Amino acid sequence: MAPKVLVSDNLSETAVQIFRDRGIEVDFQPDLGKDKDRLAEVIGDYDGLAIRSATKVTEKILDKAHKLKVVARAGIGTDNIDKIAASRKGVIVMNTPFGNMITTAEHAIALMFALARQIPEASASTHAGKWEKSRFMGTELTAKTLGVIGAGNIGGIVCDRARGLKMKVIAYDPFLSGEKADAMGVEKVDLDQLLARADFITLHVPLTDQTRNILSRENLEKTRKGVRIINCARGGLVDEAAVADLLRSGHIAGAAFDVFEVEPATDSPVFGLPNVVCTPHLGAATTEAQENVALQVAEQMADYLLTGAVTNALNMPSVTAEEAKVMGPWITLAGHLGSFIGQMTDEPVKAINILYDGAVSKMNLPALTSASVAGIMKAANPEVNMVSAPVVAKERGIRISTTHQDKSGAFEGYIKLTVVTDKRERSIGGTIFSDGKPRFIQIKGINIDAEIGAHMLYTTNNDQPGIIGTLGQTMGDHDVNIANFTLGRATAGGEAIALLYVDARVPQEAIDALRDTGRFIQIRPLEFDVG
Numbered sequence: 001m002a003p004k005v006l007v008s009d010n011l012s013e014t015a016v017q018i019f020r021d022r023g024i025e026v027d028f029q030p031d032l033g034k035d036k037d038r039l040a041e042v043i044g045d046y047d048g049l050a051i052r053s054a055t056k057v058t059e060k061i062l063d064k065a066h067k068l069k070v071v072a073r074a075g076i077g078t079d080n081i082d083k084i085a086a087s088r089k090g091v092i093v094m095n096t097p098f099g100n101m102i103t104t105a106e107h108a109i110a111l112m113f114a115l116a117r118q119i120p121e122a123s124a125s126t127h128a129g130k131w132e133k134s135r136f137m138g139t140e141l142t143a144k145t146l147g148v149i150g151a152g153n154i155g156g157i158v159c160d161r162a163r164g165l166k167m168k169v170i171a172y173d174p175f176l177s178g179e180k181a182d183a184m185g186v187e188k189v190d191l192d193q194l195l196a197r198a199d200f201i202t203l204h205v206p207l208t209d210q211t212r213n214i215l216s217r218e219n220l221e222k223t224r225k226g227v228r229i230i231n232c233a234r235g236g237l238v239d240e241a242a243v244a245d246l247l248r249s250g251h252i253a254g255a256a257f258d259v260f261e262v263e264p265a266t267d268s269p270v271f272g273l274p275n276v277v278c279t280p281h282l283g284a285a286t287t288e289a290q291e292n293v294a295l296q297v298a299e300q301m302a303d304y305l306l307t308g309a310v311t312n313a314l315n316m317p318s319v320t321a322e323e324a325k326v327m328g329p330w331i332t333l334a335g336h337l338g339s340f341i342g343q344m345t346d347e348p349v350k351a352i353n354i355l356y357d358g359a360v361s362k363m364n365l366p367a368l369t370s371a372s373v374a375g376i377m378k379a380a381n382p383e384v385n386m387v388s389a390p391v392v393a394k395e396r397g398i399r400i401s402t403t404h405q406d407k408s409g410a411f412e413g414y415i416k417l418t419v420v421t422d423k424r425e426r427s428i429g430g431t432i433f434s435d436g437k438p439r440f441i442q443i444k445g446i447n448i449d450a451e452i453g454a455h456m457l458y459t460t461n462n463d464q465p466g467i468i469g470t471l472g473q474t475m476g477d478h479d480v481n482i483a484n485f486t487l488g489r490a491t492a493g494g495e496a497i498a499l500l501y502v503d504a505r506v507p508q509e510a511i512d513a514l515r516d517t518g519r520f521i522q523i524r525p526l527e528f529d530v531g
Contacts, residue, residue, distance in 0.1 A: 003305040008033035009052035015294035022302045040064045059085035074293040087315045099293035100284035105157035107283045108232040111256035115228045142166045147198025155204030180397030195222040207234035217242035228254040232283045235261040244269035314385045333438035334368045337417040338375020351399040351420040358413035361404035448488040453501035460522040463489045463496040478510035
């Protein structure tokens with residue numbers, strides 16, 4: 001029986017025809033995504049679901065999806081899909097991460113022009129029969145300094161376009177290496193330098209715990225007088241109320257928002273203020289981009305449903321069905337190793353070196369490497385997946401090298417991951433035990449045996465009595481239960497590490513209490529997706 005796909009949002013007829021041409025039964029109901037109850041009633045009949053942003057794939061929908069194998073989003077954002085519930089259900093989640101990069105970058109440039117020349121207000125005034133030529137005095141972009149927060153895929157295109165406009169481009173991106181910045185023709189700076197120097201600031205980062213409110217009131221007050229702000233990335237990156245206040249005071253000369261903290265945005269502190277341009281999340285709204293992502297999503301879904309090939313999956317590796325049976329635990333381990341390094345590394349990564357030893361060295365190494373790199377990159381960008389991670393790393397000038405060797409030690413196979421920055425090298429090794437569960441077996445050259453949990457705490461200290469008691473007492477004082485406690489040391493009295501597997505996220509108060517003891521060199525809470 002042919003696979004059956006439901007298209008519940010508005011995809012192009014060309015994309016729908018791709019399914020038909022490849023022998024897939026397709027049900028095109030572009031308004032169904034807006035009726036969640038009806039969608040829940042019918043979803044059980046389908047092997048695949050193709051959506052845009054209107055359809056909300058909730059846990060309730062997934063509970064009814066008895067046959068569903070894949071959900072694919074025509075676009076990059078997957079906030080409308082419950083990815084945890086999908087993974088638990090065994091449903092692959094795909095997106096099309098590169099289809100709308102140019103379109104979004106061009107929208108940011110268009111908004112920058114609109115702010116510089118006050119085009120929307122001048123247009124409205126002229127339509128009203130006024131001729132207020134002296135009112136709309138603009139500013140040139142040539143020779144101005146553009147501050148780009150996030151110089152990845154979209155931000156990199158903005159940098160290129162801005163250089164073509166003869167702007168001076170400075171960029172803040174923790175994962176941008178100096179070599180890559182030089183190749184792009186931009187100056188790499190820290191955030192405070194960007195705030196102090198930029199005439200225009202544009203954001204191109206995902207919304208994460210690290211980037212949320214990155215342009216806070218405090219940071220906005222650090223900007224130079226007359227700055228103009230553009231946000232085409234994600235709502236929640238900019239304090240809209242602070243922007244409104246600084247616009248009124250004259251510190252900020254203009255702002256443009258395509259995204260808002262609450263969407264649909266029916267109200268915002270910046271609405272109605274002079275020289276504020278607002279658009280309803282149009283970054284990807286061009287005919288070309290919509291057609292590109294629709295065609296990509298149809299091809300990806302058809303490939304998976306007919307051949308098992310997985311492309312641009314957010315919740316599983318790109319491996320064949322046969323490989324997945326053997327490689328599944330190792331892919332999980334590779335991702336955890338990368339996640340550990342990513343969460344521990346704050347400075348730009350220059351190189352990633354991966355050693356595969358023993359049995360694992362005979363497996364699909366590109367997939368394992370992608371899982372490791374994705375684990376590292378996800379700490380800064382949760383939307384990175386196994387397919388896009390190597391591309392993102394390459395664009396950022398990160399060198400990736402792999403070595404494989406025959407069994408060299410006590411384990412049948414293991415993976416060692418090393419990351420190089422300007423300041424240090426950081427390494428971690430892991431293996432799969434006979435129970436099929438991944439373990440950390442070495443950190444910084446110190447041997448350990450650590451089970452991996454969703455919530456963990458990593459500490460380093462000088463080897464001395466009382467550390468175990470301090471950790472245990474502090475966790476108990478803050479009602480954090482320890483499931484597993486692993487210790488290791490380089491030499492007696494030398495550097496020592498502790499890795500705690502705990503039942504819940506370690507609160508900041510507990511971390512502060514440990515830091516106040518003065519006994520620890522490093523304290524870092526860690527989170528892992530253990531499925």
